[in-house]
Amino acid sequence: SVKANPNQAILRHFLSKGAGLEIASGGEFLQATAAGCTPENILFAGPGKGDEELEFVLSKGIGEIHAESANEVHRIAEICKKLNRQANLAVRVNPSAEAEGGAMRMGGRAAAFGIDEEKLDEAIDLILSIPQLEFSGIHLFTGTQILDANILITQYRKGLEIALRVTRRIKKPLHTLDFGGGLGIPYFAHEQSLDTDALHTGLEKLMQETGRDPALKNTRFLVEPGQRGADCE
Numbered sequence: 001s002v003k004a005n006p007n008q009a010i011l012r013h014f015l016s017k018g019a020g021l022e023i024a025s026g027g028e029f030l031q032a033t034a035a036g037c038t039p040e041n042i043l044f045a046g047p048g049k050g051d052e053e054l055e056f057v058l059s060k061g062i063g064e065i066h067a068e069s070a071n072e073v074h075r076i077a078e079i080c081k082k083l084n085r086q087a088n089l090a091v092r093v094n095p096s097a098e099a100e101g102g103a104m105r106m107g108g109r110a111a112a113f114g115i116d117e118e119k120l121d122e123a124i125d126l127i128l129s130i131p132q133l134e135f136s137g138i139h140l141f142t143g144t145q146i147l148d149a150n151i152l153i154t155q156y157r158k159g160l161e162i163a164l165r166v167t168r169r170i171k172k173p174l175h176t177l178d179f180g181g182g183l184g185i186p187y188f189a190h191e192q193s194l195d196t197d198a199l200h201t202g203l204e205k206l207m208q209e210t211g212r213d214p215a216l217k218n219t220r221f222l223v224e225p226g227q228r229g230a231d232c233e
Contacts, residue, residue, distance in 0.1 A: 002023050003025075012036060021043075039063060042057075055083065066089075066139045073133070077130045086134060089133050095159075120166070137177055147185075167215040
């Protein structure tokens with residue numbers, strides 16, 4: 001997350017380890033490329049994307065954009081037509097209530113972030129109907145500042161379930177499944193650190209149960225490390 005880690009030295013360190021970068025604005029795209037990240041390894045997520053910055057990153061060949069609404073899908077399509085470009089588009093999903101958790105919740109109810117799970121099929125059908133757009137993945141996000149490994153595992157399981165349902169519906173694999181951020185750190189005396197050993201064990205079990213499904217064989221699993229403001233993951 002460039003928003004959480006704007007320092008060029010930090011960005012270059014992540015890039016040296018094989019990571020890509022996530023941006024939330026056109027300015028962060030410039031920061032990412034200045035650090036040496038190629039446009040195809042940058043994804044653009046978050047609400048409030050302006051037409052000018054969308055046009056800018058699309059003209060530079062950004063790897064993926066994560067759409068927050070049907071309106072944004074239409075806006076991106078119009079820009080692609082103007083530029084005679086294709087765009088890889090993932091959908092940010094506001095999941096149902098069983099995946100809630102974290103200091104700030106963004107799932108399980110109407111929210112400013114993402115498309116409600118109940119309307120996901122409509123959003124995917126819209127993207128598939130537009131020649132300039134390639135449906136590439138799912139971005140799940142339900143909360144931030146999570147200190148409970150069990151909540152994270154529940155959310156990751158939900159993301160895998162949605163991804164598998166979508167792949168079977170569209171009869172093609174997803175390029176990406178983005179689990180968002182959410183890894184918390186304790187800020188207050190009564191809080192305890194996230195048990196990363198428990199998270200590791202839970203993830204291993206989850207991958208054995210679901211994550212190794214042949215339908216997800218070529219899907220990239222993404223997380224977005226970094227502490228950010230309350231308006232973003």
